[in-house]
Amino acid sequence: MLESKIPEGPLEEKWNYYKSHTKLVNPANRKKIDIIVVGTGLAGSAIAASLGEMGYRVKSFCFQDTARRAHSVAAQGGVNACKNYKNDGDSVFRMFYDTLKGGDFRSREANVYRLAECSANLIDRAVAQGVPFGREYGGYLNNRSFGGVQVSRTFYARGQTGQQLLLGAYQALMRQVHAGHVQLSTRHEMLELVVIDGKARGVIVRNMETGAIERHGAHAVVLATGGFGKIYFLSTLAMGCNGSAIWRAHKKGALIANPSWTQIHPTSLPQSGEYQSKLTLMSESLRNDGRIWVPKKQDDQRPPNQIPEEERDYYLERRYPAFGNLTPRDIASRAAKERIDAGYGIGPLKNAVYLDFSKAISEQGEEKIREKYGNLFRMYQKITNVNAYTEPMRISPAAHFSMGGLWVDYELMTSIPGLYALGEANFADHGANRLGANSLLQACVDGYFIAPYTMANFLADEIRTGPIDTRHPAFEAAEEQVRDQLRMLETIQGKHPADYFHRQLGRILYDRCGLSRSAPGLESAITDIQQLRKEFYKQLYVPRGFAINAELEKAGRVADYLELGELMCHDALNRNESCGAHFREEYQTPDGEALRNDADFSFIAAWEWQGANNPPLLHKEPLHFEFVTPSVRSYK
Amino acid sequence: MRLRLKIWRQESNEITGRMESYELKEVNEEMSFLEMLDVLNEQLMQQGIRPVEFDHDCREGICGQCGVMINGEPHGPLQNTTTCQLHMRTFRDGEEIYIEPFRALAFPVKCDLKIDRSAFDRIIQSGGFISVDTGQAPEANSTRIPVPVAESAFDSAACIGCGACVAACKNTSAALFTSAKITHLAKLPQGKTEAQERVLHMVAQMDAEGFGHCTNTEACEAACPQEISVLNIARMNWEFNKAHIMRK
Missing domain, CATH: 3.90.700.10 (Succinate dehydrogenase/fumarate reductase flavoprotein, catalytic domain)
Known part of the structure; x- marks a missing residue:
């Protein structure tokens, strides 16, 4: 069932081969194609702007009051790229190997290699946009070193690299809005994915200023909605960061991979x-x-x-x-x-x-x-x-980054045809632990350089489809479902606001599915989360009847977290080994180091939703190491 | 500590707002200002009162989404600090604090302390970018940029788009915001090609949005969390005049 679609051939030829053989959409046909992009962080702004430049019709959504606030803005340290400007022996292969090893050999070789391969282009792109990277006195770009590597390949803009990269992407997006290629809706939150005949065909969103529920149709949907580390309540994430878009896609059939791997x-x-x-x-x-x-x-x-x-x-x-x-x-x-x-x-x-x-x-x-x-x-x-x-x-x-996320193939397409996941919202490149300064890189590369090619391969078959009709029964049903849920959250009228439940969930997860995990702890966490979920639906309080209603927004997100949290525990319980950020107390060396088990657990755990009261179904995508041999990660 | 709060309440843009008084009895001085509002909201909900709506997101001073007038000052009494980075130890026990939204014709109030700053987006849309498509970029080191130029472009680029400059200005001018972007891009070699068109379009859009004129009081710089200098406004004026002359 899980087809990763990795091209044949030598590692360094795969991406070139793919790009040369993928299907294309000719410029005249692109204006017949609608694409929805949810999220305006680095990945979301980059893909929306790039698709707009190519001539597609793009609708972009974010929950913030402007696209420039997305949490990519907060990344401080830098962005990795192998330019080898320091003449210190950097190469695409070395960067690929560092990233694969940093991730404890729990990611796909081909994906990670492509990330390293596209990294140099990103620096060119960002400089052309006007990103003021740090420079040396000769006027050339400067680099610093970062954890887990022995070369200097990190580009930086003081301690505000994320902000400057995001402003570059935001400005590119604003240019496309002005050109009429992108229609941007701020303060809109995606609450449901619409699937017609097995393909992602649209979303239901709530206008957070008027309370209106809107239908939007498209030939493909991109989720670039970031990570869900906020599930721990206390985290380094922004208050609005959430897992709702990916969770609702998950309930419509998209698999989630390695959800318990949180940095x-x-x-x-x-x-x-x-x-x-x-x-x-x-x-x-x-x-x-x-x-x-x-x-x-x-x-x-x-x-x-x-x-x-x-x-x-x-x-x-x-x-x-x-x-x-x-x-x-x-x-x-x-x-x-x-x-x-x-x-x-x-x-x-x-x-x-x-x-x-x-x-x-x-x-x-x-x-x-x-x-x-x-x-x-x-x-x-x-x-x-x-x-x-x-x-x-x-x-x-503190909880920081979700290595896990929606399962995607080499084309960044989820298990629902036409639904793509980019940036932190997908699981792909970081394995079980992300190296510093690789998150900005991955979000940008996904949005600027990968998805614009891979999406064409799907969209080429959509040029005769015609506009997606939002009167279709699938839209009807999805909208009804959203209205029902909002109504239900408002009518409980219990004693506690959403944060009360969120704090408790965060405590359970941090203690039992955080830095270290054990089978008894995870089993009890699952029971406790189920109990907390019951209490949530009995005791939740949301002020009723207001168009602008931050409590209602929070309640919907916490409702999703209460299900996602349970899935994280199932995922951690299933993986009877320690690797990267996933440390199972039962699997450690005598001196307390992680004990990986390649014989039994060299796979991606992709989970399928089976309903709120049933355990999720596991699909395994085996990891093949053709070009490197997994080694023991030692920093002693 | 105990606090007496006077907060602007306005259910929607169509309804007239008013100041309401609330009291908080147990405020910890380690709390951030927004956490104090969280605590207030929990208390209001227990009393069946609609919680106060306010904008915020990253809570670490970089996203620019938070921002309220605190005792008449944008982002409150501390210099170069966003509302989310302001902590309650700045206030005295028993103090009365007035909390209002940023006020400007171009920033309509949406609800309580939430405002609409989309005028800023439209100013950027009118020209606050370098026209380069994905795929067109030359090798990054093909253009050398001296450190002082790169650093001073960064100083302008650091703007977080919060709108405190507008709220601080007696004319509600957006000159500091607009000029920071114009200056950032005009200083860099990559941005020079379009400098002329950019300044003309952005200034026109700024005026069209209903922001007032700059009369050089420099209140904007004093309120800016990112210490954006008013010299950016001088640069904007110079670029604007130059563009006008060159166009003729």
């Missing part, structure tokens, strides 16, 4: 109270000069500067001497959790570890540190009121 970022600010709504990320680059430690004594109440050197446990340097404070994210996060759980956590809630710059400041001087990280230290002070030049930062792990 937990090691350097976020710790939670300070129950009211907390989000966890702010501090860039990973801080680990270049900061040293991570906890007191050697449990429950040590002394201020950090009064704890002498010999009473500090620099646990990353102790456990991973080769990489020290620069171990990959999954390992750094897990090591922090291990210390916190063992009672060595610091701060008022004992939920954090120290990130200490005193050694770097004494060696390099405060001025040098200010030059490198000034904006981050300022942000830290704004939020915590603590001066990190004189006192160590308090940091803690």
Whole structure:
């Protein structure tokens, strides 16, 4: 059933071969084709703008008040590309290998190779759009190094690389809106996918300003709706980030792959109270000069500067001497959790570890540190009121990126023909752990360079279809379903708003399907989530009868999270191994490292919806390694 | 800490709004301003009162979606800080806080503190881009850009599009927002080809949206979370005049 459609031939020829042999839609026919794009982050804006430039008729939707707010905007550090400008031995193959290894050999070789292959073009594209990347004094582009690799291939725009790349894509999108090729609807949320004769043919959206339910038809639908890390309630994601678009597509037949693989970022600010709504990320680059430690004594109440050197446990340097404070994210996060759980956590809630710059400041001087990280230290002070030049930062792990997502083939098409998933919304390229600065890359490459080609292969057969009629019974039924659900959420009139349930779900998932998982924990989590779901439908409170209604929007998203969360637990329970971000306590080496099982688990777990009260059905897509041999990931 | 809040309530654009008073008894000074509003909303819902609608998304100061007038100042009393990055420790126990939407003819109020800033999108649509299709780009290092040029283009490009500049201006001018994009693109070699057309179109669109004129009070720069300089406005005026002369 799962056909990945990977072209035959040598690794470095596959994508070229595909591009040369795929079907095309001629320019005169493109204006007969409608395409819906949901989401306006990097992937969504890039594909909508690119399709518009080619002459297709595009309808683009986002829930924010303008397309430029999508959460790609928040990525700080950079974007990887192998230009080999540093002459340090970078190559497409090396970048491919680093990414595959970083993902713990749980992604497709062909996809990852294509990502590396297209990376250089992205930098050209972004510079042409006016993205002000960091430069060297000769005026050429500069690079920095990032976790998990030994070359410098990260391009950056100060600590705002995501913002600048997104503005480039947003401006390209605005240009197409002005040209009349893209019709953009902001403050619209997709609530249902419409499938006719097995093909994705449209969406039902809610206008968040008027409350109107609208039907939109198209010959193909693209979901570029980002990740669902917000399911943990506390995360580094924006408040509006959600999994509803992909979840509703899932319930219409699209498979979801590896949903439990969530990257937990090691350097976020710790939670300070129950009211907390989000966890702010501090860039990973801080680990270049900061040293991570906890007191050697449990429950040590002394201020950090009064704890002498010999009473500090620099646990990353102790456990991973080769990489020290620069171990990959999954390992750094897990090591922090291990210390916190063992009672060595610091701060008022004992939920954090120290990130200490005193050694770097004494060696390099405060001025040098200010030059490198000034904006981050300022942000830290704004939020915590603590001066990190004189006192160590308090940091803690936080849910960050969804490696899992809608299952897609090599063409980025989901298991529903005509439905595509791009960027973080799909599962494809990062395996079980994403390397830093690869998320911006993947979103852009999917949107600018891959989908414009692969979608033509499907759309070539649609030139005679004619406009999609939104009076079709499938639209009728989908709209009715949306109206029923909204009505139902509003009529419960229970005691608790959606956040009350979301917080509890987040706690269950963080504790039992987060940094480490175990079979008994996951089994109990499934039962608890089912129970919580029942309570949600009895006790939910949503203010009734208002067109603009943030509580209603939240309630719909939480309803979906309560189902998606259960699927994540099934996925984690099924995978009896540890790999990347997925750490099962039962499968570890004697010194506490992840124990991968290639013989039994070298596959993609793609799940099919079977109804709310039935366990999901597993489909396996085996992973074949033709060009590299999976090795044990060691950072010791 | 205890707070007395006076908040603008307006159910929809068609209905006249009014200030309403609320009291919060247990506010933690570590809370962000928006988390304080979350807590208020939970309390209002328990009392059967419609929660306060406000715009927000990333809550880390970069998306530009949040923004309210706090005691008459856009994003509140702290310099260079978005509403979401403002924390309650900035306020005193027992303080009275006035919270209103950003006010401008070109930013109609949608509901409570939510406004419509789509005028900004239309200004960008009118020319705030470089016309390059996917696939056309030359090799990135084929054009050298000196560091000072790249850095100063970045300073202009850092705008988050929140609208605080408009709210701070007595004329509700969008000059800082518009000029930041014009300057960002005009400074870079890639953007020079279209500089003339761009400035003419964007300024025309800015005027058509109903924003007021700039009278150089510099209130916009003081309110800007990203410290966008008013020198961008000077650059816009220069580009505008140059374009006019060149066109004739």
